Amino acid sequence: MSFNVIDTERQDWARGWAALKKFTERELHARVPYGHREGATPLGQWVAEQRRAYGAGQMTGQRARRLEQLGMVWSVADERFQENLEAARAYYEQFWSLCAPRSATALSRPVGQWLSNLRRPGALDGHPDWETALKEIDExxxxxxxxxxQRHYAALRELVRDESHADIVLPGVTVHGMDIGKWLARQRQHTTWTSLMDRQRELLEAIGVTPLPPEQKTPAKPPKAVSGAFEKGVAALAQYKAREGHLKAPRGHTETIVVGGQEHTVKLGVFLSNTKSRRAKLTPERLAALAALGLEWAA
Incomplete structure (x- = not known):
């Protein structure tokens, strides 16, 4: 009497591999739906079992290599991430940011909703490589x-990429439906600028955006008696500071003030230069008036 030992497990694996090969040659991928049958072979279930065995360390290296040659994907989640990542990269190339609206699509994929889901707390737990891949596209x-x-900032950054400053972007300049000029003007306002995070201000400053001087809550009042040249100079200086936020008027600058319903032109730059050079001869009252406006040399 003789016996033939038949290794049914090896035969079943060979039949499964052959069915997967037939599937990949036809479909050009190895992503087999769980319920799919290839002829009489429940191929979807067989592929799922191979993934389980691979993850549990119960598969030989030879079998793993043979499956990988057919394009076997051990982690479906990783594969889907890579596919969506390609769509995200395509979106970034067009819009310069991955802060896409939820309704955004790219390569026929809902990339906006996908990115929004990944921003949820804990969404990337256990996947540090996913976060690294996203940061490589957009920090x-x-x-x-x-x-x-961030979407508005990214558009502004691209607008001024080859320019020396951002002043060229005025209200009405739109990109992808966003009024970037209007947004920029709002960021430069003192109240908005001070409410931004440090990193936001650093990003704006890096492309040449600076804040406007703080707005004066109440306009500076000129001295009650504005009769002589000195008093008019002080009034002009107070008006200049209220508007510009500083006292560094150029020597050739002139300031027009209204006194008693009449306009007076004051050579403010000359006034500042002359009073500073003659400060030793000014009365304590006049020095105090200048110091009150912030002139350190008059204090």
Missing amino acids: HWNPSWPADW
């Missing part, structure tokens, strides 16, 4: 500030 893909702010 600020998940900023600490609103995504809408």
Whole structure:
């Protein structure tokens, strides 16, 4: 009597591999739906079992290599991430930011909703490589500030990329439907600028954006008696500081003030230069008036 030992497990694996090969040659990928049958072979279930065995360390290296030659994907989640990442990269090339609106699409994929889901707390736990891949495309893909702010900033950054300053972007300049000029003017306002995070201000300053002087809550009042040249000079200086936020008037600058309903032109730059050079001869009252406006040399 003789016996033939039949290794049914090896035969089943060979049949499964052959069915997967047939599937990949036809479909050009190895992403088999779980319920799919290839002829009489429940191929979807067989592929799922191979993934389980691979993850549990129960698969030989030879079998793993043979499956990988057919394009076997061990982690479906990783594969889907890579596919969506390609769509995200395409979106960034067009819009310069990964802070996409939820409705945004790219390569026929809902990339906006996908990115929004990944920004949720804990969404990337256990996937540090995913976050690294996203940061390689856009360092600020998940900023600490609103995504809408980052979209506007990215558009402004591209507008001034080859310019020396951002002053050329005026209200009415739009990009992708966003009024970047209007947004920029709002960022430069003192109240908005001071409310930004340090990193936001650093990003704006890096492309040449500076804040406007703080607004004067109440306009500076000229001295009650504005009769002589000195008093008019002080009034003009107070008016200049209220408007410009500083006292560094150029020597050739003139300032027009209204006194008693009449306009008077004051050579403010000359006034500042002359009073500073003659400060030793000024009365204590006049020095006090100049010091009150912030002239350190008069204090």
